[in-house]
Amino acid sequence: MKTVILSSDAGFEHRLPPPHPEHPARLRAVMDAFADTPALASIERVEARRASREEIARVHAPEHIDLVFEGEPADHEAFNGFDFDTFMSRGSLEAALRGAGAAVQAVDLVMAGDAEAAFCATRPPGHHAERHRPMGFCLFNNIAIAALHVLDAHGLSRVAIIDIDVHHGNGSQDVAEHEPRLVFGSLHESPLYPGSGHENETGLNGNVINVTLPAGTGGPVWRDRLAHDIIAPIDALQPEFILVSAGFDGHRADPLANVQLDEGDFAYAAALLADFSRRSASSRLVCCLEGGYELGALGRSAAAFVETLAAR
Numbered sequence: 001m002k003t004v005i006l007s008s009d010a011g012f013e014h015r016l017p018p019p020h021p022e023h024p025a026r027l028r029a030v031m032d033a034f035a036d037t038p039a040l041a042s043i044e045r046v047e048a049r050r051a052s053r054e055e056i057a058r059v060h061a062p063e064h065i066d067l068v069f070e071g072e073p074a075d076h077e078a079f080n081g082f083d084f085d086t087f088m089s090r091g092s093l094e095a096a097l098r099g100a101g102a103a104v105q106a107v108d109l110v111m112a113g114d115a116e117a118a119f120c121a122t123r124p125p126g127h128h129a130e131r132h133r134p135m136g137f138c139l140f141n142n143i144a145i146a147a148l149h150v151l152d153a154h155g156l157s158r159v160a161i162i163d164i165d166v167h168h169g170n171g172s173q174d175v176a177e178h179e180p181r182l183v184f185g186s187l188h189e190s191p192l193y194p195g196s197g198h199e200n201e202t203g204l205n206g207n208v209i210n211v212t213l214p215a216g217t218g219g220p221v222w223r224d225r226l227a228h229d230i231i232a233p234i235d236a237l238q239p240e241f242i243l244v245s246a247g248f249d250g251h252r253a254d255p256l257a258n259v260q261l262d263e264g265d266f267a268y269a270a271a272l273l274a275d276f277s278r279r280s281a282s283s284r285l286v287c288c289l290e291g292g293y294e295l296g297a298l299g300r301s302a303a304a305f306v307e308t309l310a311a312r
């Protein structure tokens with residue numbers, strides 16, 4: 001697929017109190033791995049723009065947006081915490097705006113036919129941010145903002161978010177609960193943070209699919225459930241655009257979870273998602289970086305994922 005990578009150096013300026021696992025070196029690991037992968041050398045890089053307040057407001061309540069717009073601490077060395085693991089520093093607002101902006105810009109590039117697949121290498125991640133609150137390292141829900149952009153700015157009638165991060169995408173599910181044009185499917189370890197995403201949570205409109213995996217689940221089971229229990233039922237609902245919450249914290253080396261994947265499994269997922277979007281959604285695929293907290297595993301996994309998209 002013709003693939004582009006969107007990113008912003010603003011992602012390096014968002015800091016959380018050490019030793020928080022969601023730190024700027026994560027983005028550096030991803031960008032360095034892309035630079036070190038020969039097959040990615042010719043892929044176009046795009047500087048992410050800022051999302052507008054109006055684009056963010058398709059998902060988040062005004063009070064939530066105000067909290068982030070006004071949430072940077074006055075002191076360069078200080079942090080402003082929203083909960084025990086979600087913080088802002090100086091520079092966090094710009095990073096959050098560029099993260100959400102990358103997602104909507106990626107949608108525009110794909111809809112214009114300039115690309116078939118896009119990967120947004122940004123931080124902070126987004127899928128835990130609910131409509132009314134930042135949460136779980138996430139300030140704005142980038143992938144949900146992209147989904148509403150597909151629906152409201154481009155006029156498509158059905159969009160899917162497939163969440164392969166090892167944690168449940170509670171924020172994206174919260175948005176899907178109130179948006180029947182959005183289909184949300186999440187494949188995640190359970191029990192694990194944030195504690196939601198049980199398989200009996202199917203959404204007010206039957207548009208939510210949760211698949212839970214026990215600690216220790218390996219690649220073969222993960223691959224099978226992604227293909228048959230996430231992609232197949234979403235395919236039946238005929239989405240016109242595929243969005244992916246691309247978290248790589250299911251890697252066996254990741255310190256925050258206990259699923260036993262490797263970079264080959266993420267490459268396999270990329271192939272499935274690329275084929276799915278080509279077959280069913282007119283080659284419209286946008287992926288946003290979510291988690292992944294072991295730097296080497298994160299870089300290798302993200303590079304394998306994007307390399308597979310581009311080769312497909």
Ligand SMILES: [Zn+2]
Nearest residue numbers: 165167249291
């Ligand atoms: Zn995660």
